[in-house]
Amino acid sequence: MADYSEYRYLIVGGGMVADSAARGIRELDPEGTIGIVAEEQTPPVTRPALSKKLWTDPAFAFDDVWLDTEADTGATRHAGERAVEIDRGERVVRTEHGAEFRYEQLLLATGGSPGTAGLPDDDRIVFFRSVEDYRRLRGLAGGERHVAVVGGSFIGTELAAALVQNDTRVTLVFPDEVLGGSKFPAELASRFQRMYEREGVTIVSGAKAEGAGFEADGSVRLALSDGGSLTCDAVVVGVGVTPNIELARGAGLETDDGVLVDDRLRTSDPRVFAAGDIASYPDEILGRRRIEHVDNATEMGHQAGRNLAGADEPYDHTPYFYSVVFGNRYEAVGTLDPSLETVEQWDGERGVVYYVDGDRVAGVLLWNVEGRRDDARDAIANADGSDHDALRRRIPTEDGETED
Incomplete structure (x- = not known):
């Protein structure tokens, strides 16, 4: 017989959105039961620190990343449970392990999966997203080891800067002709790249990773789209994420590149809300869009939690994004x-x-x-x-x- 639990508020996803949603719920409902169905084994963390402060701020310790969601909100987290089905008629979420969770109000906060750049699964290749990925990369870095960073995204550039400041030789591989060329004006992009070169990062521009092989000495041989290759001790990939909308789509909720929500963050089912990386929402300044940055995760999660608890307030915050390098x-x-x-x-x-x-x-x-x-x-x-x-x-x- 399947495990069965029932909650007034059920959150699917175990990241920063879940944390901020639980806190938003508690502002209006101090007693209603909150369940968090989390594929992750680890509790919610302040994710930006994984590519920023933990590498560059000696006063910021690893224990500082935990958000203490359960202790602060009384939520019950079901770790290692991947939701595979939403029965909207019965108001039940089912997981791949056979657990069932009944809800009165449901929040989908399933986030995104990191891109792999077509590279194989291996202990020496990290598709960077989670606290476990941070731990793995720490173990592969330092000691003048050579790490290749694949991708010139926000996460890729942050990791390249973090690693080179932590006794690691770094090669940064990205498809733009100049680092930052896809987001900065030409002169600023040139300055941005020179900053990395001055700090000792080897730049490989105009190239993508096309595969990886493994040498007898344990090193990784990375094949590049320009016909070249490079040999390194490890690879970390930061090429963006794909929103995890399969659960919502399978439940018949309206989707496009994300889960469509209204200004209250409700999906096409009034009992089901969505927030964070997966939510395509009507921004009052920017128009409808989907945003994958931390400010949106925390602010939208907070408003979704309040609305789950009956606030019926619009999400009227226009998010910003940020990065810190060197x-x-x-x-x-x-x-x-x-x-x-x-x-x-x-x-x-x-x-x-x-x-x-x-x-x-x-x-x-x-x-x-x-x-x-x-x-x-x-x-x-x-x-x-x-x-x-x-x-x-x-x-x-x-x-x-x-x-x-």
Whole structure:
């Protein structure tokens, strides 16, 4: 007979969305039972630290990554349970191990699966996403070992910077001709790449990984799309994620590149909500989109939790994303597409870049400028993108008020 549990609130997914949703629920309902069905064995962690602070901040210890979801909210986490079916008629979620969980309200927070770049499963190849991946990579790095980083994404560039600052030789392989060329204006992308080269990272641009073989001495031979190859001690892959929407699609919920939700984060079933990487939602400034960054995960998860508990409030937060490499922090709101016209204002190492589509600002990049995210949102919502002089004066390059 299958294991059976019943919860007022059931969350499928064990990441940061689950943590923030449980906290949002507790703001309105201190007693309702919360269940978390988590494929992960480990509890929710502050995921950005896995590629940032744990490598670069000596004051940030490994124990600092845990979010303490269960202790703080009273949620019950069912670890190592992969949900495979939602019976919406019976309001039951079933797992591959035969467990059944009945719900009154359901939140799908299944996140994304890291891309593999077509490389094989092996202990020396890490598809970076989880706290376990961090632990594995730590064991493969250091001691002047050579690690190849595949991908010029946010996670790929962060890992390359982290590793080279931790006694590791690093080769960074990416498809753009210049590092950051798919998101930064040409001059900034060139500066970005030079920063890595100065720190000792070997750059292999215009190439993708096409396969891997293994030598008798334990090293990895990485085959590249440009016909070349490189030999290293380990490989870490950071090429983005694919949203895990199969569960929602199998349940007959409306999907496109994500799970379609309304401004309350409800799916096409009013008892089922979705948040985080998988949710395609109507942003009031940017339009409908799906966002895979931590600010969206925490803010959307929090609002989803409140709405599960009956708040019936719109998700009206326009998320930002950020990265920190070699002491440089950049933040952005909206679309970073260098094929658009760009308008830049720089003061030394601080700058603001506007991505302009006709008379509309599509995105804003803040380079070493903190506390100006609301100004960036306002520019996207209200600025005249055709008035370049006014744009350059719009957001000061000095820091504004501190933001959470």
